[in-house]
Amino acid sequence: METKVNIDLTNFRMETRKWLEDNCPLSMREPTKDPSELYWGGRNGEFSSDDQKLWFERMLEKKWIVPYWEVKYGGGGLSNEQNNILNQEMSRLGCRKPHYNFGISMLGPAMLKFANEEQKLNYLPEIVQGKIRWCQGYSEPNAGSDLANLQTKAEDKGDYFLVTGSKVWTSYAEKADWIFCLVRTDSSSSKHTGISFLLIDMASEGVSTRPIKLISGKSPFCETFFDSVKVPKANLVGTLNDGWTIAKYLLTHERQMIGGIGETDKKLHISDEAINVMSKNNGILSDTILRSKISEFEMNEEIFDLTIRRTMDEEKSGNNSGAASSFFKYYGTELNIQREELRLKINGFSSTEWNSKASENGKQARYFCRTKGNSIEGGTHEVQLNIIAKRILGLPTK
Amino acid sequence: METKVNIDLTNFRMETRKWLEDNCPLSMREPTKDPSELYWGGRNGEFSSDDQKLWFERMLEKKWIVPYWEVKYGGGGLSNEQNNILNQEMSRLGCRKPHYNFGISMLGPAMLKFANEEQKLNYLPEIVQGKIRWCQGYSEPNAGSDLANLQTKAEDKGDYFLVTGSKVWTSYAEKADWIFCLVRTDSSSSKHTGISFLLIDMASEGVSTRPIKLISGKSPFCETFFDSVKVPKANLVGTLNDGWTIAKYLLTHERQMIGGIGETDKKLHISDEAINVMSKNNGILSDTILRSKISEFEMNEEIFDLTIRRTMDEEKSGNNSGAASSFFKYYGTELNIQREELRLKINGFSSTEWNSKASENGKQARYFCRTKGNSIEGGTHEVQLNIIAKRILGLPTK
Amino acid sequence: MALLINEEQQMLKESTKEFLDLKSPISSMRKLRDNNFQTYNEELWMEMVEMGWTALTIPEKYNGLNFGYVGLGQVLEEMGRKLTISPIISTVLMSTTLISLSKNEILKSNLFKEIMNGTKLSTVAHDEGVHHNPEILNSLISKEGDFFVLNGKKNFVIDGSISDYLIVTANNESGSNVLICVVDSKSTGVEYNNKVHMDSRTYSDITFNNVKIKNDNFLSFEGDGKLILEKTLDITRIGLAAEMLGNIQEAFEITVNYLKEREQFGVKIGSFQALQHRCALMFGEIELCKSIVLKALQAIDSNDSSLSKYSSLAKAKLGSILQLVSNEAVQMHGGIGVTDDADIGFFLKRARVVQSMLGDSNFHLDKLAKIKNY
């Protein structure tokens, strides 16, 4: 039996490899430099190239846009093993994902777990087909780290909710068709109860957005305003007033994604950059202080990678306490921040250029500025440390 | 008039200089290496040399043991200006202080401010004459940083208090004749009230001491136990149940003394030590990482000294907000701790010797260990930071 | 000398603050930026000239105010608080200092006059390469007939794009001397590559191709060039440190106030002990910063022989604390801190530029170690 499965998987791998080689356009095997090179779908979604369109359509036909969802929801119905093989083969060839959509990465998991069957059948296939682009609305201007302190109100008006309030950090809200939101449906109860999870059509009357400019310049973030927006009752996902359960589920999901960022990026060795740019003396960098900081940084970077590996190996063997991974968001973003601080020093005057050709319009400086948000978004450093202190170390609250 | 004063002061300086030159034995002009070389007085106090005895007796006769106290309390009745001149002339010659006693440095100021006239006339002259050696009893084993949480009880038994409890960190309690103590005289009231300031004869029945050994080895610290000790009512200083006022006064006093320690010590330049002990390469220390840490340390040391100077200059000019000085205890001890960490690295294997002749019985290692207490005694680092955050920066409490 | 500012200096500080509160709040800097990175506000500059700021450090002999560097330091500190963009660093701090040290009395007197009355701007061009390093000097001045000719390439010239005069360092032909000459910015052979940096200020890479220099346009010709250059750099670093002290204090105060107002989890975030301790540590470091900046400014005015040491102490310490405070300020503001709507990010952006200017903390810690011979 085990042999049979293995043979099937091996065949699947061979077939997949061949199909990808035959069907993935060469330009879709190049790494992307910018999220704008990806296909995000949506009512106004446009393909940036014929190859991109071709690739999306072929994968859609193959049912591999979201290969691991059930077929009835528009997925490919692949087993975990098959899905892993497909991922491996795609990265072997360097194939881009054919479609990016927060509906796939964020809303999907939540709906599969909390939505009713009708909702799943209604929304998920549209996501797969690239018809609807989703964005998320959790944070609010006055809530900050205290997410549960949200004020956007959804009043029960019989057959609809009347939504009023605003959301912040809603990525790509300008371009999205629908938004999944946390709203307050009961203000009388405690902070964590009385929250519900609602789906809102951005085309509804009273919805507007405003882009947020960051210290690094333009960003995909928006503020989204709800001015007496009518939302059908059917758009409620999960139990009324129990949306915090869904929020926690999604936050854990998001935190893992952010923490994992450093893992998938091809990392530049900053010591190589230093060797290229900086002067040496007797074979060692003349700026010996920077040298030691680079050495310390690369030590921590390498050991952090080992720690991610160790944790994954523990997970595989079923021995993972989850303790180490709670630190990943903190440490991964911290390394990212430190790396850019060091690169600024390595590249000297040229690193702070902001608006010059040579600097590609301040690429390095803007990325440096952008990293300062890493320790804030997806749970601040301080919140992460609180979590470790309380949940992992079991230190008492007052 | 001003001229008259100046002439008088100049004459005083001349006379003082001459008197010191004539009367201070040469051996009493050498710096001391150890507190045991000082004369501490007390019932069992012994002079360690004839010169020490001579110097004490001459200064006593001159009324310069505590020159700035009033004559009726055994002092010299000197004005501030005269006292400053005497101090300057003594340090010019390198004269040792003739008598050390916590009665002079700690109890005295408190008594002058809070005791009644009878108590002052009773206790202060005895201190000056070296007859009574005092020690202090504030801290308790279970109080720690929360000093006001003290449990040593003094029950009112009509004409005496019955004292039961224990004190910790009572320096030289083994050798002291009397102890000044904070005790709880009312346990029904809030933590900071119901505390009184009591003088206790160590020869009373029920008083015992136990020396405390530190990680650095022997120490002057003791634990002091009170097992139903009878203390006359007359030994109460200040108002009953208002001892916390005295405690706060003394703590500020003590904190200033500890913070100022670094200031008076002749500082060793650790870079000079490094140059002597460590290998160089092209004129710079081969261990470039240690080199940069030494450079950073000496930068901070020099700037800290400037900050003390600036604060003193501000004080003189009447423009001092007191803000900077609240940081002195923290930063001064932190530098002390860092210095010993660096010296350990500079001196390598030889620095950790503990019990060898070459190391003078582990002098460096023991001093290193001792500095670890600096960030705890006299208010922990954490308490200092709390004070700055709340009192200086005005950050809110929850 | 007491480590205090005197009454006159205090008054200058206060009048500067009043002036800048009115004329140059942080929003002015934002406006210049949003106006396609305008290099400076000429009207504001002429008002500064009228206030006498261009004359502050010029000796009475040349009709200057002879107010000294402690005075200039107060002005720079207040400008640091407002992130004011103006040619004061290039023209007053750097150029005037260098000119003061020259023995060419005629040139000196002419330049001082034009700087004081605000008709001319000036800057110093020394660095070659992307890291500050006074030792690197490849520019060359050679004799050609009656003239001298300058060839070379200078990087990161402060206010290069708006300066009328470029004070340029170069080697003489034998490499035995550092020469310092004044170049009219419109001279033939001067080429600019202007770059706006993260702090919204413009810096220039300037190439000199056979630029003719007249005999009387040398500020140093007789072998004192290296000394003049080094002292100019030391003094400029101290002035930058004074500006950084303003940056640091303002960013810190804005942040502490934010912590007192902003609520999270039903309490003011300033009540969280972890943030309190971090603030308390910064508070102490800032007290240290104040001391070294004042001491270093005094060292200029009193001609202290340890000027170079104090200069490096100031630039090293202020650089590292500005790094700390600018990062903490953004972090403690949370999400709002990384938006362009908030001013706090401007401090971060100015910080990294001014930190690297004339040597970062690493450079100066290394220099301090070399001074002590280890």
Add this chain to the structure above:
Amino acid sequence: MALLINEEQQMLKESTKEFLDLKSPISSMRKLRDNNFQTYNEELWMEMVEMGWTALTIPEKYNGLNFGYVGLGQVLEEMGRKLTISPIISTVLMSTTLISLSKNEILKSNLFKEIMNGTKLSTVAHDEGVHHNPEILNSLISKEGDFFVLNGKKNFVIDGSISDYLIVTANNESGSNVLICVVDSKSTGVEYNNKVHMDSRTYSDITFNNVKIKNDNFLSFEGDGKLILEKTLDITRIGLAAEMLGNIQEAFEITVNYLKEREQFGVKIGSFQALQHRCALMFGEIELCKSIVLKALQAIDSNDSSLSKYSSLAKAKLGSILQLVSNEAVQMHGGIGVTDDADIGFFLKRARVVQSMLGDSNFHLDKLAKIKNY
């Protein structure tokens, strides 16, 4: 290879823990110290020998257990938790490793037998001077008639005072080769200066005055001395890192438990956010420590070509985190932490000694930079 310990290694770890809980709690170390710094507990050592610890890394060919260094690492980690004093570092970690690398089969087989059955203790003497530096080697072995003669001075020899064999490095006469020989500790011309260090363990400065070495007492004679030495040092550093990992974890756990119990101002001090954040940071660093120690131990067993890199990563990282944790542990204990009554100070005292042994964090960060050629 998965970054995990396997079941056998886990069992060894647990049995070690059980054994040490019973036979060598921290109070045993205190007893040795209070007994006039007794160098080690011979009975305990013989029990360790019976447990097979001296045979752990010896190949089967020599009747060893061939259990590998990941296994030995588990034992060392547990000993680090208990601060156990024993000759395991000198005899098993250092000497056995070096002997394994030798080609002198007769000597090897004899030494292994004596080490395994616990009849002999051995150590390696290499460092000359007060800082670890493998490059410095002034000891000399010269030919004198039928014998060789060793002259030199070694510092900080671990367990030098109790070792029966001293494995000594020295240059040959031409300086072209590092020679490694075994010296009987009782040989004529061997002089000891034994010193108890802060960690209550004894280290020796040893002088060799014309000590006779027989031809067959060389572990390296043919030019592989430098390689053998370097590999021995790398492996020993990893073993020390494993021990340090035990120190770190135990000190941290004791401290966290203390914070959960101790009350101040009416609350558990562990509820103070400033302490919580510092603990959380340490927790994360310790997770990193676990990863590099395991990876480095695996690198020994798998003969990884990057052994030297992993060794320096482990010693550098563990050194700096042990510094952090040992300081924080004492500080967070408050007054009690600096008294001799508390055990926590022992971790601080062991920390500084083991940190400097075979190179501190600075040494290894420098080495890592050199490996990457910058």
